[in-house]
Amino acid sequence: MPTNQRIVLASRPKGLPTAQNFRLEEVSIPAAPEGGFVVRNHWLSLDPYMRGRMDAAKSYAKSVDIGAVMEGGTVGEVIASRHEKFNVGDFVTGRFGWQHYSASDGTSATKVDATAAPLSAYLGVLGMPGVTAWIGLLDIGQPKAGETVVVSAASGAVGGVVGQIAKIHGARTVGIAGGKEKCDYIVKELGFDACIDHKSDDLYEALEAACPKGIDVYFENVGGRIMDTVLALMNPFSRMPVCGLVSQYNAATSDDVYGLKNIRSVLTNRIKMQGFIVSDRMELWRPARADLTKWLADGKLRYRESVVAGLDAAPEALIGLLQGRNFGKQLVKLI
Amino acid sequence: MPTNQRIVLASRPKGLPTAQNFRLEEVSIPAAPEGGFVVRNHWLSLDPYMRGRMDAAKSYAKSVDIGAVMEGGTVGEVIASRHEKFNVGDFVTGRFGWQHYSASDGTSATKVDATAAPLSAYLGVLGMPGVTAWIGLLDIGQPKAGETVVVSAASGAVGGVVGQIAKIHGARTVGIAGGKEKCDYIVKELGFDACIDHKSDDLYEALEAACPKGIDVYFENVGGRIMDTVLALMNPFSRMPVCGLVSQYNAATSDDVYGLKNIRSVLTNRIKMQGFIVSDRMELWRPARADLTKWLADGKLRYRESVVAGLDAAPEALIGLLQGRNFGKQLVKLI
Secondary structure, X not given: OOOEEEEEEOOOOOOOOOHHHEEEEEEOOOOOOOOOEEEEEEEEEOOOHHHHHOOOOOOOOOOOOOOOEOOOOEEEEEEEEOOOOOOOOOEEEEOOOOEOEEEEOOOOOEEOOOOOOOHHHHHOOOOHHHHHHHHHHHHHHOOOOOOEEEEEOOOOOOHHHHHHXXXXXXXXXXXXXXXHHHHHHHHHOOOXXXXXXXXXXXXXXXXXXXXXXXXXXXXXOOOHHHHHXXXXXXXXXXXXXXXXXXXXXXXXXXXXXXXXXXXXXXXXXXXXXXXXXXXXXXHHHXXXXXHHHHHHHOOOOOOOEEEEEOHHHHHHHHHXXXXXXXXXXXXXXXX | OOOEEEEEEOOOOOOOOOHHHEEEEEEOOXXXXXXXXXXXXXXXXXXXXXXXXXXXXXXXXXXXXXXXXOOOOEEEEEXXXXXXXXXXXXXXXXXXXXXOEEEEOOOOOEEOOOOOOOHHHHHOOOOHHHHHHHHHHHXXXXXXXXXXXXXEOOOOOOHHHHHHHHHHOOOEEEEEEOOHHHHHHHHHHOOOOEEEEOOOOOHHHHXXXXXXXXXXXXXXXXXXXXXXXXXXXXXXXXXXXXXXXXXXXXXXXXXXXXXXXXXXXXXXXXXXXXXXXXXXXXXXXXXXXXXXXXXXXXXXXXXXXXXXXXXXXXXXXXXXXXXXXXXXXXXXXXX
């Protein structure tokens, strides 16, 4: 008899998570609840925000409790249903957690068209990362044609889409990423105008050379030294959507947190810096997905996936993601 | 024969300015230029932004050149005119500099009603500081009734108005200022709900106690440790108009700049942080002044002035202002 495997939070990490913070459990497959359904997950998405959920500290969302299933978005197929809108055979995406089988009341679930795009795209370019890129760049960043847009973690699931949307809107687009291989991909595959390796010693000079007219929009994914450097190059009336600060998520104590020196640029350049979370703006998902689906069909959105096979590989893959070891959207193939 | 005295920038300061950075000059009184006028200044305003003008470094406005008259707002009387709109005997306010007599083409000049309020009020509550408070709080901060507004440098020319406007809009209003005397004034005279002495060791605890529902709007005048502490107490979807960072203006090197640790709150709480300069928003001066004039007439706006007598006292008074030694709006009485 098949069983359900799931990964729960075993303990809270100090600094970078380790394998010991996770525990694989084997339980029975849930039955469809009254008014709900059961989904068999095909793909699990791994994302930087998951690090925040592992802490007890206040974040924008509730922590995962010790012993609870790790949170995560998946895409899969409905295998049993007592829900009036979701039928057996439907493909759905939702916040179904790190497990093979999930019971749901449908709250976070969205049906997807498995014939329009590969299923995994609904966790990346057509899913939360793509919608995040769209909302942060277009609703907060508002780039105009001819302006310069810089995005960090530019080969990642969000950053890659940000830069391509910026190009579609006629902006000069500069990525920041770790290493030559990622930078080559960003320029040659994704079509950015330039890419800066943040591991280089002369980050400021390289960025200044790549942005001869300064920076009008900075889409922030990483924080720390990179944020500080970019601040010094921001233009008057520039915008900084703050989507993530992944370089700071593993700081175990305040001493490990980077001390930002260039905040004065916010005043002198009248910068608008604004944090956002994609789930606050549910009303924008429909227009965002419509644009993203069209751009993907038109061949204007390229993406890359890092895939590991099997649920038991998820913890190591998340740890790698938090260190920038992934290349593109990080996924776990469950089937 | 009377002469014109003026103060010019003698050299650029490193860190806190000293008297040696200024030079008093005696020159002849200017004649009214074609299409312009000459104003005899009664009051000179001293403001924290002046520190930025003394640096060669890029700021939001052009530096004062070495040997040029120090920039500053004044209010005075037109004593000679070849301007079609400004007549001898008119009282005017404008950016006329640190001097007794100024020639102007009228660009920065506004006529004021010397019977409606004391002349000096046009440099404070009805002038640039009052309009700055109005724009930053109402246009960027947008406090709602029942929300909590915190303002730093709360006994200053801008901060005092911010808190009183916040009260008018029904917000709980908490000031931050240096010392018991200023805090007493802020609560007892200006009507704030509470005031925290930033010199206390337990700034975080004191602020937390004064803001039991967290902070919805933080009007930033000072930066540094106070900004960092406030960031940790900001609410979801809170707003931070950044008006000044006076604690950082005298940093001579990057080592002297405070390293901000709590920027992550911008992300987790989806804070909107926005720098602004009152001169960018000229279209808002008219509605701002209309409100301020009405509130002043209705007895809803109180203010205090620190006055020094004589132009030669201006440098020391500015140095004191940058260290928080003033109490209320800092003015130089020229006549």
